[in-house]
Amino acid sequence: MASMTHTATCLPTPEGALVRSSQRVLITGAASGIGRAGAHLFAERGANVILLDRDPGGEEVAAKIRAAGGCATFLPCDVSDERQVAEAFAAADGSGQPLTGLWSNAGVAHFQSLAETSLEAWNAIIATNLTGAFLVTRTALPVLADGASILYTGSISSVRAAANFGPYCASKGGLLMLAKSMAIELAPRRIRVNVIAPGAVDTPMQHADMMSRPVSYNQAVAEEIAAHPLGRYASPEEVAESAYFLMSERASFTTGTILMVDGGFSA
Ligand SMILES: NC(=O)c1ccc[n+]([C@@H]2O[C@H](COP(=O)([O-])OP(=O)(O)OC[C@H]3O[C@@H](n4cnc5c(N)ncnc54)[C@H](O)[C@@H]3O)[C@@H](O)[C@H]2O)c1
Numbered sequence: 001m002a003s004m005t006h007t008a009t010c011l012p013t014p015e016g017a018l019v020r021s022s023q024r025v026l027i028t029g030a031a032s033g034i035g036r037a038g039a040h041l042f043a044e045r046g047a048n049v050i051l052l053d054r055d056p057g058g059e060e061v062a063a064k065i066r067a068a069g070g071c072a073t074f075l076p077c078d079v080s081d082e083r084q085v086a087e088a089f090a091a092a093d094g095s096g097q098p099l100t101g102l103w104s105n106a107g108v109a110h111f112q113s114l115a116e117t118s119l120e121a122w123n124a125i126i127a128t129n130l131t132g133a134f135l136v137t138r139t140a141l142p143v144l145a146d147g148a149s150i151l152y153t154g155s156i157s158s159v160r161a162a163a164n165f166g167p168y169c170a171s172k173g174g175l176l177m178l179a180k181s182m183a184i185e186l187a188p189r190r191i192r193v194n195v196i197a198p199g200a201v202d203t204p205m206q207h208a209d210m211m212s213r214p215v216s217y218n219q220a221v222a223e224e225i226a227a228h229p230l231g232r233y234a235s236p237e238e239v240a241e242s243a244y245f246l247m248s249e250r251a252s253f254t255t256g257t258i259l260m261v262d263g264g265f266s267a
Helices: 033-044 058-067 082-095 119-143 166-189 204-211 217-226 236-247
Strands: 024-028 048-053 071-076 099-104 144-153 192-198 258-261
Touching: 024 033, 024 119, 033 048, 033 058, 033 071, 033 099, 033 236, 048 058, 058 071, 071 082, 082 119, 099 119, 099 236, 119 144, 119 166, 144 166, 144 236, 166 192, 192 236, 204 217, 236 258
Parallel strands: 024 048, 024 099, 048 071, 099 144, 144 192, 192 258
Antiparallel strands: none
């Protein structure tokens, strides 16, 4: 576990931003895809972002944010590892300021029939997608400000089943109920807990998923897009915007719920 290596002075909040520059938002899975887009968005709007990922490429994301004048710290961390999560939070705690936002976004997917799914594969998906959210939430609780916001990246698989995605559906469905339970538990501290549920998003995970299908890549993509009434993938930036809304004060009476960002997939 590397310790915190870079910090930067936060810029004044841009005019009209929803997030105050005093805000500190921790995002997991921030080296790629949706989490990376979210890191840039929150930083552009004045938040001090703390980025966790098991991929050391997260440092490049933080460096880009700092180069643009934002405030970002990358901490390498496998969110399924209790010790690494504890160490990352200890390293992130340097400023003594509470966290105002926690976005548990790290996730992995695996396309396979349940009959073929090994215990190892099952455990790997549950460990990152569900146990990881539990670990970062529990570890964050003492350092979350009252009135803070927690967000989990679920999926359409939080509410709609698909064949060959048993562990993924179980993990993402579990996240929704974890969020609902936490929303009630943390309401006395005015901490809101919600889930964002993307459909197909143009990220490395989505491309890897399409590659793993038993049909050609092009056919898999065409079928995937056809399942979304808006007829395309979401961009990571679009999903990040919805995440930003849910975590902002604009969603101040919204807790324990799920926001579908799925181009009409579940309509
Ligand atoms: N891309 C989609 O179509 C889609 C749809 C619905 C939900 N999601 C969810 O969105 C989230 C982000 O996915 P993405 O599409 O941006 O994928 P991505 O692969 O681009 O990014 C996922 C990031 O999570 C990190 N990560 C994975 N396991 C980790 C672990 N144990 N500890 C720390 N970091 C870990 C990866 O290194 C990567 O940087 C995931 O939870 C995924 O399930 C994605």
